[in-house]
Amino acid sequence: MDLSSFLLQQIINAVFLGSIYSLIALGYTMVYGIIELINFAHGELFTAGAFIGVIVLTALQQMGFVETHFVLTMIIVFVMSMSYVAVLGVAVEHVAYKPLRTSSRLSALLSALGMSIFLSNGMMLSQGVSDRAYPQVFGIEGIEFMGARITNGQIFIIILAVALMVGLQLFVHRTRLGKAMRATAQNKTMARILGIDIDQTIRITFMIGPALGAAAGVMVGLHYGAVRFDMGFIFMIKAFAAAILGGIGSIPGAMLGGLIIGTIEVMWAAFLPSAWKDVTTFTVLIMVLYFKPSGLLGEGTTEVRV
Amino acid sequence: MTNPQAILKLTDVHTYYGNIHALKGISCSISKGEIACLIGANGAGKSTTLMTIFGVQRASQGKILFNGKPIQDLKPEKVAALGVSQTPEGRQIFPRMSTYENLEMGAFLRRDKGEVQKDLEWVFSLFPVLKDRMGQLGGTLSGGEQQMLAIGRALMSRPELLLLDEPSLGLAPKLVEVIFETILQINQDSGTTIFLVEQNANMALGISDTGYVMETGKIVLADKSSVLLESEQVKKAYLGE
Ligand SMILES: Nc1ncnc2c1ncn2[C@@H]1O[C@H](COP(=O)(O)OP(=O)(O)O)[C@@H](O)[C@H]1O
Ligand SMILES: [Mg+2]
Numbered sequence: 001m002d003l004s005s006f007l008l009q010q011i012i013n014a015v016f017l018g019s020i021y022s023l024i025a026l027g028y029t030m031v032y033g034i035i036e037l038i039n040f041a042h043g044e045l046f047t048a049g050a051f052i053g054v055i056v057l058t059a060l061q062q063m064g065f066v067e068t069h070f071v072l073t074m075i076i077v078f079v080m081s082m083s084y085v086a087v088l089g090v091a092v093e094h095v096a097y098k099p100l101r102t103s104s105r106l107s108a109l110l111s112a113l114g115m116s117i118f119l120s121n122g123m124m125l126s127q128g129v130s131d132r133a134y135p136q137v138f139g140i141e142g143i144e145f146m147g148a149r150i151t152n153g154q155i156f157i158i159i160l161a162v163a164l165m166v167g168l169q170l171f172v173h174r175t176r177l178g179k180a181m182r183a184t185a186q187n188k189t190m191a192r193i194l195g196i197d198i199d200q201t202i203r204i205t206f207m208i209g210p211a212l213g214a215a216a217g218v219m220v221g222l223h224y225g226a227v228r229f230d231m232g233f234i235f236m237i238k239a240f241a242a243a244i245l246g247g248i249g250s251i252p253g254a255m256l257g258g259l260i261i262g263t264i265e266v267m268w269a270a271f272l273p274s275a276w277k278d279v280t281t282f283t284v285l286i287m288v289l290y291f292k293p294s295g296l297l298g299e300g301t302t303e304v305r306v
Numbered sequence: 307m308t309n310p311q312a313i314l315k316l317t318d319v320h321t322y323y324g325n326i327h328a329l330k331g332i333s334c335s336i337s338k339g340e341i342a343c344l345i346g347a348n349g350a351g352k353s354t355t356l357m358t359i360f361g362v363q364r365a366s367q368g369k370i371l372f373n374g375k376p377i378q379d380l381k382p383e384k385v386a387a388l389g390v391s392q393t394p395e396g397r398q399i400f401p402r403m404s405t406y407e408n409l410e411m412g413a414f415l416r417r418d419k420g421e422v423q424k425d426l427e428w429v430f431s432l433f434p435v436l437k438d439r440m441g442q443l444g445g446t447l448s449g450g451e452q453q454m455l456a457i458g459r460a461l462m463s464r465p466e467l468l469l470l471d472e473p474s475l476g477l478a479p480k481l482v483e484v485i486f487e488t489i490l491q492i493n494q495d496s497g498t499t500i501f502l503v504e505q506n507a508n509m510a511l512g513i514s515d516t517g518y519v520m521e522t523g524k525i526v527l528a529d530k531s532s533v534l535l536e537s538e539q540v541k542k543a544y545l546g547e
Binding site: 180187190 | 414
């Protein structure tokens with residue numbers, strides 16, 4: 001393998017990993033954007049999505065459904081995982097965050113941490129502590145070009161991730177409800193004065209963000225072949241870094257941040273001692289924040305000029 | 307004051323911020339189709355009055371009737387749905403939404419697309435500069451443009467009652483005149499009832515039918531604006547004469 005195909009291979013891997021980080025990061029950034037809270041339970045919601053995926057996919061495989069209706073299988077797996085986690089997200093908001101909306105930020109933050117521990121333990125008790133194998137439905141087939149290789153599974157995951165992100169952009173910029181969500185994020189009192197039900201827009205945010213995280217969870221399961229109750233942690237750290245790097249609260253920022261974190265990680269591991277890759281990720285994060293504290297695409301200030 | 311035509315009627319309204327007693331029993335009555343103004347010094351409670359009408363602040367006591375219907379316990383989004391709109395203090399433009407999107411949000415509760423389009427044209431005819439700024443982000447507009455946008459946005463709901471909080475604040479004198487002329491024009495074009503809060507007493511009394519003077523949480527004077535303009539008390543305290 002010559003250098004150019006090696007490089008191309010790394011780019012493919014970077015885009016793949018990056019798009020998964022981006023999807024997860026969107027959940028952090030959307031929730032932060034609307035209620036200025038880091039949803040520490042997001043990593044667990046991502047893991048829950050992966051578990052629903054493995055449960056549904058395993059069941060469908062045992063029924064022999066995967067061979068006969070592959071596309072339908074994928075639709076069912078993703079839709080069920082995402083809807084389950086969307087409902088879970090709303091429940092988390094209702095139980096842990098809504099009652100604290102007017103209290104101090106510290107209380108909400110502690111509540112978020114508590115929710116994270118609660119969900120993590122819940123999954124440990126219900127799903128066990130060991131790895132759970134994901135059915136390998138994609139096999140190892142793929143496409144080779146210019147000496148690099150991309151598997152069918154990777155192609156599928158990248159296309160789906162991009163489609164979800166494009167869909168999200170269309171939703172927040174083109175639909176009435178999406179615009180209401182942005183208005184709520186920018187000025188709650190004004191949004192209410194214009195007739196927007198902010199409880200509803202906050203609820204919708206807590207459906208969409210976690211649902212995207214759930215999709216990423218299924219993707220990770222499909223690609224890496226296993227899930228475990230604590231898998232959310234490392235992805236959470238990376239995606240959170242991506243959200244901060246891109247500018248927390250900014251949707252395009254989360255997408256860009258995910259791609260950058262994925263690229264750094266992959267490139268570092270490809271050319272340099274891979275043990276250092278996570279350190280590098282955070283070094284870059286700290287450096288960017290040093291020069292631009294609001295993140296790459298973050299708003300320097302959200303105040304309206306008077 | 308008894309007023310059978312009242313679109314808005316406040317009776318003995320009290321509002322607190324924690325233990326700060328900001329409104330100490332406000333009563334007033336605004337007739338359909340008129341421009342009423344509320345003047346008073348900084349901190350008198352003018353903004354609180356508007357926010358209490360809208361349900362952003364809750365009245366601890368008293369009654370607020372809109373078209374005869376009690377609204378003192380309604381949430382802001384419900385008050386908006388009844389046909390009240392507001393340009394709050396500080397304009398409150400959505401900074402990361404375009405001028406066009408800000409106007410669109412004004413029509414959030416409306417489903418009559420064709421009529422919304424007509425109102426948009428009307429807003430552009432009132433404030434032509436907004437048309438040139440259509441795609442520009444709200445946060446990047448000048449203070450005057452933001453004020454026009456705030457008024458335009460409030461009109462997009464086609465309100466029966468429009469609450470304006472110090473539209474002249476921080477604007478150049480020429481622009482202040484434009485804004486006041488437009489307020490008058492809005493009232494004449496559409497018959498919208500306007501409740502105008504101002505520190506610029508001269509201008510406000512000049513374009514309004516009824517005036518209220520507020521001091522530390524209480525309404526101390528209420529009369530026809532033309533009468534207030536001639537009142538010695540008002541002249542001394544608010545008109546700088
Ligand atoms: N959010 C708030 N918290 C506490 N006190 C407030 C708040 N807003 C206004 N006040 C107080 O209520 C009183 C009336 O304020 P306001 O209605 O803003 O006056 P005006 O609009 O006439 O300048 C003032 O004493 C002010 O300090
Ligand atoms: Mg005020």
